Amino acid sequence: MDDLLRLDALGQAQAVRKGEVSPRELAEAAIARIEAHDGELNAVVHRRFERALAELPGSGGVPPDAPFAGVPTLLKDLGWAMAGEPYRAGSRTLDGMSPERDGYAVTKLRRAGFTILGRTNTSEFGTAITTEPVASGPTRNPYDPGYSSGGSSGGSAAAVAAGMVAVATASDGGGSIRIPASMCGLVGLKPSRGRVSSGPSAGEPWAGFSASGLLCRTVRDAAATLDVIAGTMPGDPYGAPAWERPLADEVGADPGRLRIGFLAEHPGGRFAVDPDPVAAVTAAAGLLAGLGHHVEPGGPAALAEDDFARHFGAVVAAHVAADLEEVGRWRGRPVEFGEVETRNRILAEAGRGLGAVGYVTARGWIDGFRRRMATWWDSHDLLLTPSLGVAPFRLGWLPPDDVSLSRGRTDRAVSFTSPVNATGQPAISLPLHRTAGGMPVGVQLVAAAGREDLLIRVAAQIETAQPFTHPAMR
Template structure:
């Protein structure tokens, strides 16, 4: 069973279809992997193993449409932020949500289950997903499978650690400022942030963080990322907007030649005062050389809008205002206000800042982001196809580097890490982190490719081309 569990989700699904393994056997093996490997990592904060086993048995007996489900019996973990499942706990990394029921599946979860995935449980996330490391007070830190002294990143750190450790082949994630790409970078995974509106956030929300946040996955292979996005992507009635249509299924783009593309790259953030680190820069230079060897036109340069010194302020306004609104909503749902002392210090600061601003301040910040978006995407009109940058402004950092009781230091250290990812959240463009580099001590460092709005198809073609040319070694998985 270790060999089957070591396959990616696409391979596991094929093994089920071919009769090599039953859904029940596959789910039992994944549960055993969680029980064996999670003790030192703390990636999975809620386990629904008995219900998962019952669902796997039912899938094994399926005679209805579920027998043809593309991922019948494949185990998956859900990030405990977004991705709500009816009847299951939902904490968003905080104890203040304790006891608030989830009454219906989110649309994404509904589509995952229809595709045959079996949900094993929920993964750790920082409180409200508001930082770049997964060390919530409520559930404790998630450790990096490559070195347990280090962070797995955030806010999808629990999902990334679980996949990197081989508990499941993929897990759901979400990204409001880098929360898919940073953990993917730190844990040696593929992490694609889709275009804004590609996946629905319904029925509980129309958009996340004024459109900055979107759901996605962390996986071990490009084909799994493509196939999983195919399962959950699509407009739902009532959604506030939709992403531009794709030419066809993303899974069909895997293996398709991308043609000769024009790629710009940056190794150091152009904004003054953003410090650079050698490992991310080295990763980008290696990736640039690889892309050039594959026949692409690669040259230094990126969107001038990245240098705007006012971006961090307006981005921070949007995020803190949304955190303040989320806390207000939780208080109403549970029937009593959330007191400041119930929150972690970082979120206390963000809620206080959000409450101190006027509605006009918020709208003006949102309008500033609208104008920034247009400036950023205008770079693609000059004929560029891709932008290559670091996935994170740093290599993986030790646990505790973002101090829980010192918000000012935490914000100051987070900003350079997110300098390459958060502008892409503001623009709504698709971007993927690929594991192409390691530090001398073996810690992964990802590189990020950004495409024009709506062009996940280009990202998948190039990512698959890179994967073939420089196969990703997932060294954290048990052999």
């Protein structure tokens, strides 16, 4: 059965349709792999195996002709609400809490036939780029258990990289899909703002910075799963522009000769980039040129603006403070600062002190930044950068009680990802490089708002030219 688990989600779905494996057999194989490997990795923090087996296609809940009927998956334990299931968001403040209804994207996953086996580990409230929450302990990287799997979607990334499931859900407010994808050798597509509804519980999480998606092993899975969860529901504040056809149809489509700028170093030199990300981007630029694209150094001048991190951080801090207030209302008693990790206590304090005028001012600055960034895409199709500005890092690299050191390291790490959250553009991380020690390093491609179709075309072209490998699936 391990051979079937090594297939991507589309391959598993095809095997079910052909009768090569039953949904129960596939689910039981995934469960067995979780039980065999998760003791070391700590990726799955809530298991609902018996309920999942009772919900298999043919049991009355899932149509047997659903596109992913019988394919096992896991939900990140942040967002992705599932009625009646424990929900912690990586925090002890939510012990014993369960949502009353499914999130809109979870409803779509279930209608598509996915078998949801449980929930995956995340940093507390998704505010760290490593998954080491006090509430449930660290998630370890399948490539080397001494390393972080990234964050905040590190549990999902570790589960997919280890072969527990072919795809798992994620979310990205500053890089939390692309960073774990880079750290675990996966494909991570952050959709455009408004592409996937956050309803019914939220409108625009973190002022629209955060987007929901999935972590995958193949480009075709990234496309087909986004087709499943994309869409708006009544009451959403906005939606992304519609594609001309399903995203899955873009796999194998000719992208044409694209105009691609690349940055191996951060513009302005404010953040030093480690050698492995530089090598990854340099090699990817050569690969793209060899595929016939016009590739040249350079990127948006706005990326060099020193004020970005301050205003981005102000918006995030305000939302963390508001999120803690909402947790208090949900559970029926206020959250005390002593209940949350030091990083989130400091963020919440800053958010409370910002005030309404300070928050609106920060959002206004981000509005201008988004416009300054967008002008670059008038003359270019794609931007190529590191997914992560630092080399793969070990557990403990972000010390929880040394906030100054952790913040400096985080700012350097997310210097290429968080601006794309602020602009709402789609971006994809592709696993194109390994360190000398064998750890994965990803590169990021960024398109204009709404152009996931273009990202999928060129990502599939790259995957064909340099097929992705997944040695952690031992």
